[in-house]
Amino acid sequence: MVMSGIASATVIDVHAHVRLNATNGAAGRHGPEFGEDADGSPWYRVGNYKLVGVRHKASPFTDPALRLARMDKDGIGFQVLSPSPLTYFHHIDPAEAIAFCRKHNDACAELVRAYPDRLGGLAALPMQDPIAARDELQRAVVELGLWGAATGTEFSNPLHSEALDPLYRAFAELDVPLFLHPAPSGIDGPPGDPNLKRFDLDVIIGFAAQESIAVATLIFGGVFDRHPDLDIWISHGGGGTPMLAGRLAQAARKRPWASEAIRKDGAFEEALTKLWYDAHVTDPSALALLRKWVGDDRIVYGTNFAGWDQPEEGAHGEIAPAWAGNARRLLRKG
Template identity: 55%
Template sequence: MSLADARVIDIHAHAVMEETFGTAGEFGPELTEEDGVPVFRIGSYKLRGVKYRGSAFMDPEVRVAAMDRAGIDWQLLSPNPLTYFHFIPAAEAIAFCRRHNDTMAALASARPDRLGGAAALPMQDVPAAIAELRRAVRELGLKAAYIGTDMPHGLDDPSMDAFYETVCELDVPLFIHPAPAGIDGPAASPALSKYELDIMLGFTMQESIAVATLLFGGVLHRHPRLDVCISHGGGALALVWGRLEHAAHKRAWAPDHLHRDGAFAEQLGRLWYDIHMHDDRALELLVERVGTDRLVYGTNFAGWDAPEKFRVPTMDVPLADNARRLLRG
């Protein structure tokens, strides 16, 4: 099996690697136990009760066996969203990303028939992120850039143009996925601290904002060869589509290039969307908006919300072929 002939390709699968522990200085990451319960620490944030060691998150043989049971042929492994480290001092973030990418490349190269890897990047220092992406792709053979939705500057900040140009130059896709707000950056609304709403609704909000920022900030217009994949179907994009489109035509700040009939849908149709959405009706609405050519399968493999078995929801779409185009495979 390989990426070239895989029938089921999962592009949403995070990995945790022992070799990265302690490489971000005081921010960790660190995996310990308290009263027999595993505790994953990132700075002052603690995630309790998630079994990383001995699970598919950390053990590649356990992962591959679980992939076999789930009917998944090949996975793109990506950074753990808890460890984007986009808001910590740049030196610690750079050190973590270098070790992460070295380890990710070794992991993927040991099982290229089943696994590929995406690069973690220190986005608080754009020149350093560019340098690390070049190293990760050209020297280590990683297949994609992977970043969070939030960092000290916006996705539409002028400083990011050089980064996007490098992504295009290296001919790799850019994956954007949220992290729980407040781990190493600004805190979210206190309302999101209840019931894990920071993950269930906060992620949706961050993804929706990221899509709108790329659109209204002109990023997709300035970089027509840029391939960006947004997790979880782009958040609430399909639902708020009409409101955003109305703003594109009516608000004075909306960029001129969106005023042309069809330009709004054309721009959003250039994004790629991971269909890990848990709702066939929501997916059907997304398909109505953007079509199927840029949909890819994702699972959040081994996570709390991962499906037990591969299933294409109510569609006859060549998702693996889409993933191969996205991954240049």
């Protein structure tokens, strides 16, 4: 029997994207929109980017009945919905991004209100305008009842920029977390490394690189020194962070730009445990390495639900009993 409700669920999935029919066309010329080619192949368009072969209509991404049935099949009691990385719209005109985020958040709030025992929701934010992002976070949490927000890792300001401090303060004051998840480069912004355009490497390797850069930037940039009550979780176990952690710690001790605080022995390693990481890492050896650096109490369960890399059986191996309690602590539902 699947235990539902955030308070009692034994499996809580915090890495589950949603695409909402109400947002079709909400970003103007950028879309989003979906349909089928003449041969029946489904597609999803965002700006000049067209994703072919992933079904959206009549799929768990868009149909809540299909989502709940798949959750039951996979033994997931509760799920936290976040915006699709294809629809962050962090590089388009701010007014268009604000309009899209408001539409998305209104629709997401309506969806999770209909299924309060199975679904919670995270807001989309217009990160090209940090003050507008702060205001939308406040509206989404206070007025709509969403549980935090999810954004990409790359936008006009780097993650350690002081321009983001008003937004980070709002997360801390509202007592809600931020989920960072990369988007493929070039959807609505800079094209990125052309080497990543082969073999879907922008998703397979590019995401891991963005996640690693995000972790390093937050720590080296002193974000948690300025905002000690801020909680951020990173998708895919922090990307390459577990493999690179020793090298990053050595850089913290030896490189000339490192602050005195991060130079101390063990300081970088301790800073790694201020972040949270989802366990969608594919291989048990990667999970073991993540555990070595951050311990089990900073890991939460995630699936990339119904995505290309979620196994048919629902999970990549282990689902630790502690992860549901961790999710409740992260989401302030414990």
